[in-house]
Amino acid sequence: MRIADALAQTPVSSLDLSRHVTVTADTSVADTVRAMSEAARSCTCVVDHDELVGSFTQRDVLTRVLGHRRIWDRPISEEMSQPVRTMTNDQSLADGLAVMTNWWVRSVPVIDESDRVVGNLSFWTVLDTIANLLAARVESTSSEPAIRDGLRFVDFTGLNLHPPVTVALDDTVDVAVHHMRNQGIGLILVVDDREHLCGIVSEFSLLLKVGCDREDLAAITVKEVMDSSPNTVHVRSSIADALAELTTHEDSHVALTGETDRPVGVASFRDIAAYVESSIEALD
Numbered sequence: 001m002r003i004a005d006a007l008a009q010t011p012v013s014s015l016d017l018s019r020h021v022t023v024t025a026d027t028s029v030a031d032t033v034r035a036m037s038e039a040a041r042s043c044t045c046v047v048d049h050d051e052l053v054g055s056f057t058q059r060d061v062l063t064r065v066l067g068h069r070r071i072w073d074r075p076i077s078e079e080m081s082q083p084v085r086t087m088t089n090d091q092s093l094a095d096g097l098a099v100m101t102n103w104w105v106r107s108v109p110v111i112d113e114s115d116r117v118v119g120n121l122s123f124w125t126v127l128d129t130i131a132n133l134l135a136a137r138v139e140s141t142s143s144e145p146a147i148r149d150g151l152r153f154v155d156f157t158g159l160n161l162h163p164p165v166t167v168a169l170d171d172t173v174d175v176a177v178h179h180m181r182n183q184g185i186g187l188i189l190v191v192d193d194r195e196h197l198c199g200i201v202s203e204f205s206l207l208l209k210v211g212c213d214r215e216d217l218a219a220i221t222v223k224e225v226m227d228s229s230p231n232t233v234h235v236r237s238s239i240a241d242a243l244a245e246l247t248t249h250e251d252s253h254v255a256l257t258g259e260t261d262r263p264v265g266v267a268s269f270r271d272i273a274a275y276v277e278s279s280i281e282a283l284d
Contacts (some may be wrong), residue, residue, distance in 0.1 A: 006133050007094040015129065017110055017119020020045055025053055025077040029241065030212035032076045035059055037208050043107040045117050046080045052109055052117050054080030058203040059106075059186065066177055066210055067217040086111050089118050093129060097123045124252065131246075156235050156242070156256055161265030164255070166191045167222055169198060173210065174217035176201050187253045189263045190226045197255060197263045199226030232257050235264050242267060 021035045025048040032044055036058070046054040056076055064073065064079055071079060085099050086109045099108045106123035166189045167176050176188050179202070190199035201222050209225040231249045233242045235256040239257070240255055258264040 004094065007130070008092050008098060010093040010098055010129065011089075012091055012093055012110055012121055013089045015093065015121065016125050017121060019043065019125060020107065020109075020120035022047060022117065023076060024048065025080075026075045028064060028072065029074050029076055029079050030072040032056055033065060033207065033211045036061070037211050040208070042204055042207070043120055043122065044076070044080075045109050045120060047117060047264045048077075050116050052086065052115065053077065053085060053112060054082040055084045055107065055109060056080045057107060058207045061207050061211065062177065062186075062203045063181055065212065067215065068175065069215045082245055084109055087121065093121075093126065097126055099127065124250065128250075129253070148257060156237070156239075156265065156267060161256065163272075164189050164263040164266055165255075166195070166263065167201070167208070168193070169221070169223050171222050172218045173206070173214075173220040173222055173225060176222050177206070177217060187266060189230075189255055189266070190222050191263065191278075195253040195262045197230065197232065197257060197261065199223070199228045200230040200255060201226045202253075221256060230255055234258075 019041055020043045021032075021039050022045045023032050023035060025046055027035075027046075032046075036042070036044055036056075042058040044056040045052055054077065056079065060079065060081065069077055085103050085105055087096050087099055089110050089112055096108050100106065100123060100280050104207050108121045109117055110119045110121055112118050138143060162185075164186060165179055165183060167179065169190060169192055180186065180188055182203075186203040188201045189197055190201060192198050199222070205225055205227055210220065214220055231245055231251045231253075232255045233245055235258055245254055246252070253266050253268050256265040
């Protein structure tokens, strides 16, 4: 079965839709961010009398909340995104992926026939499902060496990689946030004085470690909030190796390093899944 057909036949109701938190419209911005941090979730569904009225994500935390103390006490209804792109629980995974692709969102709230929120389809859940389908597809095509070799031996040097955006260990968080906001990225790499990778700062790490608890971003160094054990692969590692790293660590991006352990790019789960899927579908 083609991957596209499998996605169309996978009902969204059969997937993990728990990757979100729910708050009422009068909940403060600060309490919403703390709820996301405590639950380690990147998306909030905002409801009013059980009706979905908006959404709030880790990207909103980055662009609207960090360092802006004056809005922390406002109701989340004043800062949430609306209208919200939704899907119904009788639609398929392919439908959800289409919403994400067409509207460039990473979460799609799922509603029932009464317009009540029953869950949230996260981009991670979509990609994890695709990765499992691809793994099963490769396993079932053991007689086709081209598929196995494409995964095992093709590296990232021929792919269109995202160039790395870096900050130094002693740079302050406001510098990292400035770069992330200006360039519309969710991950920045931290390098030492020899430009070797020593950590990453992501939207999610900023949500967890800064949120609405630290007001002065210029008083915090990236060293305090970075992940000092980042998920990395060598740029000449195989696509299969990188896919394994992402699924094992539940990351959406992986930093790619060169011969001298310096970062040379960033690959997303979307990039890898698209490459693997196109490689397999080309042999149909």
